[in-house]
Amino acid sequence: MPFRHAAAFAAALVICIAVAGCGAARSDDSPAAPMIIAHRAGAADFPENTLLAIEGALKNHADAIWLTVQLTRDGVPVLYRPADLSANTEGQGAVADTDLASLERLNAGWRFARIDAAGVTRYPYRETPLRIPTLAQALRAIPPGVPVMLDMKALPAEPQAAAVARVLNEEAAWTRVLIYSTDASYQEAFAAWPQAVLFESRDATRARLAAVALEQTCEAPPPPGTWTAFEFERKMELVETFTLGEARTAVTAKLWTPDAVRCFGARGKTRIVAIGIDTAEDYRAAACLGIDAVLVDSPSKMSAVKAALPSSCAAGMS
Structure with missing residues (x-):
């Protein structure tokens, strides 16, 4: 399904464009700083997908917040990524098999570790528990001018899409939310809500990137x-x-190339998010490619990199 109703999301990007330059014209000598999207609200800085992480990402000048959504047994969209609760909490089992009341008793920061100056691993949130927030709580914690990107992690897609749509209706949040999933079934699942704004399906993005890299062809560029x-x-x-x-053959592929970026914009301006940017070198390379936004685990680190972006791609950029 093609990207729909992008105009509904545009209002939430006004601040982003002004601050991050994410819609500015670029040249090889004057890169615009890609907007910083806090992955799972900043998983390297604070326990992921928690209200504390959201607060920290905002204080660290993230331009947008990326949150991972699953559905509880009683149909409440909550922020949690792994398949099992034991990955982040002291609990066990799947979110889908657990009701909200039980989830609220778990500590979302239980396994978040830091190594202190003496090299000892500490678990700073075991004495100060953090709860798994609902999507509604998260939206209320994020200022209306900050775009929110929701990564749908649960299957089947239909019940989660319906539950998320209810929350977005109740919170009047459609115009500031963009929806992503690695599973193409969410494209169909949100078809009942024409106001929904979705990323292009990952399958379409991957196929086009592969065609550019392996065939040197630009397959079906996306609409503006x-x-x-x-x-x-x-x-x-x-x-x-x-x-x-x-x-x-195992390979480490870098598919975002100048040819790929040109292909994706062949029919008009599109927005490209590069996932997994965690070094200054990669951030600068993304800027020089004309990438619009980068998904980062540590807004505290990458906001400083963004602020120090050289004015020229020739100034120490690859």
Whole structure:
């Protein structure tokens, strides 16, 4: 399904464009600073997807907040990413098998660790528990001018889409929310809500990037206004098939190239999010490519990198 109703999301980007330059014209010598999106609200700085992480990301000047959504057994959208509660909390089992009241008793910061100056691993939030927030609580904690990107992690897609839509209606939040999923079924699941704004399906983005990289062709450029997202660098497996079998080669692919960026904008301005930018070198490279936004784990670190972005791609950029 094509990207729909991008204009509904545009109002929430006014601050972003003014501050981050995410809609500014670029040249090779004058890069615009890509907007910083706090991945899981800043998973390297604070326990991920918590209200504390959201607060920290905002204080660290993140331009947008990326949150991971799953559905509880009693149908409440909450912020949690892993498949099992034991990954982040002292609990066990899946979010989908647990009701909200039980989730609210768990500590979302239980496994968040830091290494102190003596090299000892500490768990700073075991004495000061953090709760798994609902989507509604998160939206209320984020100022209306800050774009919110919701990563749908649960299947089947239909019940989660319906529950998220209810919250967005109740919180009047459609115009500041953009929806993403690695599973294309969410494109269909949100079709009942024409006001929903979605990233292009990951399948379409991946196929176009692969065509540029391997065939030097630009396959079906997206329409103007489309948001797309893919890793800046990703470990992948190249599979070659033969009559008698197949051969596999592991590669680390950097698919966002100048040719790829040109392809994605061939029909008009699109918005590109590079996932997994955590070094100054990669941030600067993304800026020089004309990437609009980067998904980062540590807004506290990357906001300083953004502030120090050189005025020229020739000034220490790759």
